[in-house]
Amino acid sequence: MYPLSLGSKDIKRAFDGASGLSLYIHIPFCRDLCYFCHSNKIVTRQYGLASHYMELLCKEIQWYGQIVKNIPVTKLYLTGGTPTYLTHQDIEYLLNQVKSHFYLQNIGDIPLSIESDPRHLDEDLIPELVQLGFTDLSIGIQDFEPNVQQAIHRTCSPERIQMLIERAKLCGMKTVNVDVMVGLPNQTLSSFQKTLDEIIQLNADEISVYHYQHEPERFPSQKQIERQQLPDIETKIQLAQYVYQALCQTGYDVLSADHFTHPKNKKNMTNQTPYQDPTTQYQLGLGTSATTRTPERLWKNHEDIQHYSQNIRNGQHAIKLEYGLSEDERIREALLKSILSDFQVNKGLFSRLWNIDFDHYFARELNLLKAIEKDGLISQSKDMLKVNQSELWITPYIASTFEKATEEDN
Numbered sequence: 276m277y278p279l280s281l282g283s284k285d286i287k288r289a290f291d292g293a294s295g296l297s298l299y300i301h302i303p304f305c306r307d308l309c310y311f312c313h314s315n316k317i318v319t320r321q322y323g324l325a326s327h328y329m330e331l332l333c334k335e336i337q338w339y340g341q342i343v344k345n346i347p348v349t350k351l352y353l354t355g356g357t358p359t360y361l362t363h364q365d366i367e368y369l370l371n372q373v374k375s376h377f378y379l380q381n382i383g384d385i386p387l388s389i390e391s392d393p394r395h396l397d398e399d400l401i402p403e404l405v406q407l408g409f410t411d412l413s414i415g416i417q418d419f420e421p422n423v424q425q426a427i428h429r430t431c432s433p434e435r436i437q438m439l440i441e442r443a444k445l446c447g448m449k450t451v452n453v454d455v456m457v458g459l460p461n462q463t464l465s466s467f468q469k470t471l472d473e474i475i476q477l478n479a480d481e482i483s484v485y486h487y488q489h490e491p492e493r494f495p496s497q498k499q500i501e502r503q504q505l506p507d508i509e510t511k512i513q514l515a516q517y518v519y520q521a522l523c524q525t526g527y528d529v530l531s532a533d534h535f536t537h538p539k540n541k542k543n544m545t546n547q548t549p550y551q552d553p554t555t556q557y558q559l560g561l562g563t564s565a566t567t568r569t570p571e572r573l574w575k576n577h578e579d580i581q582h583y584s585q586n587i588r589n590g591q592h593a594i595k596l597e598y599g600l601s602e603d604e605r606i607r608e609a610l611l612k613s614i615l616s617d618f619q620v621n622k623g624l625f626s627r628l629w630n631i632d633f634d635h636y637f638a639r640e641l642n643l644l645k646a647i648e649k650d651g652l653i654s655q656s657k658d659m660l661k662v663n664q665s666e667l668w669i670t671p672y673i674a675s676t677f678e679k680a681t682e683e684d685n
């Protein structure tokens with residue numbers, strides 16, 4: 276560990292000009308390991324570690340409270356790991372700490388989201404969460420096919436999920452979101468069609484679709500997944516196409532490349548996707564591995580609890596890494612937001628905004644996209660680049676093409 280020469284004044288300066296703040300709190304604990312997981316987590320059933328972590332989190336909240344106390348919190352998100360690992364008492368205590376140290380008079384005024392693991396979500400916790408002010412509950416399903424569930428070590432029945440969703444709606448949770456994952460081991464088009472049909476029957480307010488990335492060198496739990504169990508590229512394309520086709524035919528609206536909302540949910544929507552929410556420009560992350568960012572800078576906390584604990588106990592922040600975003604990274608980030616949420620970019624407007632010539636700046640990427648343009652998946656005019664309405668499934672690929680400059684560009 277090294278002392279990062281970054282003080283509270285530096286962080287305060289970086290938040291100058293923020294009119295709102297998204298607060299992300301990372302709770303790293305899980306009861307069981309899921310093999311596909313890429314999150315920073317601690318798998319344990321010993322609650323003592325979580326109690327210790329709560330003390331540290333509260334100290335971190337106090338430290339940052341002094342720095343950003345004048346900026347209104349516009350969104351609060353408990354992420355993980357599994358935030359519902361915590362007891363009702365600890366979640367309540369955490370919210371009270373946030374209320375005492377940040378600019379947040381009424382918890383009920385802002386979207387308050389929490390992620391859950393349906394295998395272990397205590398159904399009696401749900402009304403307590405609503406009472407505490409939570410508006411959004413996220414339930415990770417991934418897939419219902421037994422073969423797939425076994426391969427990812429995450430087993431949960433549609434009946435249990437149905438019961439949790441009904442309970443949440445009955446208790447007054449405004450939005451229930453379910454997560455599904457494409458590209459998992461043993462997934463086939465027919466098995467996935469069955470899963471998605473079952474998911475549609477659940478009538479969730481929102482459905483988020485994620486794409487599994489197999490990177491066992493980075494995420495050791497993925498070593499439990501054999502590469503040959505993964506669907507091939509043709510199957511992955513069919514799966515991605517089927518998601519759009521099935522959800523749109525059922526009446527779900529496309530919110531962004533990976534978020535769909537039930538039409539009935541539109542009036543209840545308290546949350547925006549990360550691509551649409553302007554306050555995500557100023558995000559404060561608390562807890563292990565949490566990311567804090569402003570339009571120009573990014574800080575990342577220590578991932579491991581030992582270093583995190585040591586820093587917090589010494590009365591300082593737990594930032595391990597500081598990173599200044601280059602002009603190129605900011606341009607690409609803005610472009611990705613536009614593509615992922617609007618499925619198009621106005622090249623003229625974008626060029627003026629960033630003082631670039633779009634076609635020249637992204638000549639390499641536009642060249643790479645020529646083949647799919649020829650196939651009619653995207654179209655271009657002098658001023659617009661857009662993903663064709665019937666081919667929205669290709670959007671994550673378009674975004675990834677623009678994501679990074681190649682080494683020779685740097």
Ligand code: SF4
Pocket residue numbers: 304305306307308309312313314316355356357392
């Ligand atoms: S997927 Fe969720 S519940 Fe499973 S190990 Fe990862 S963080 Fe924990």
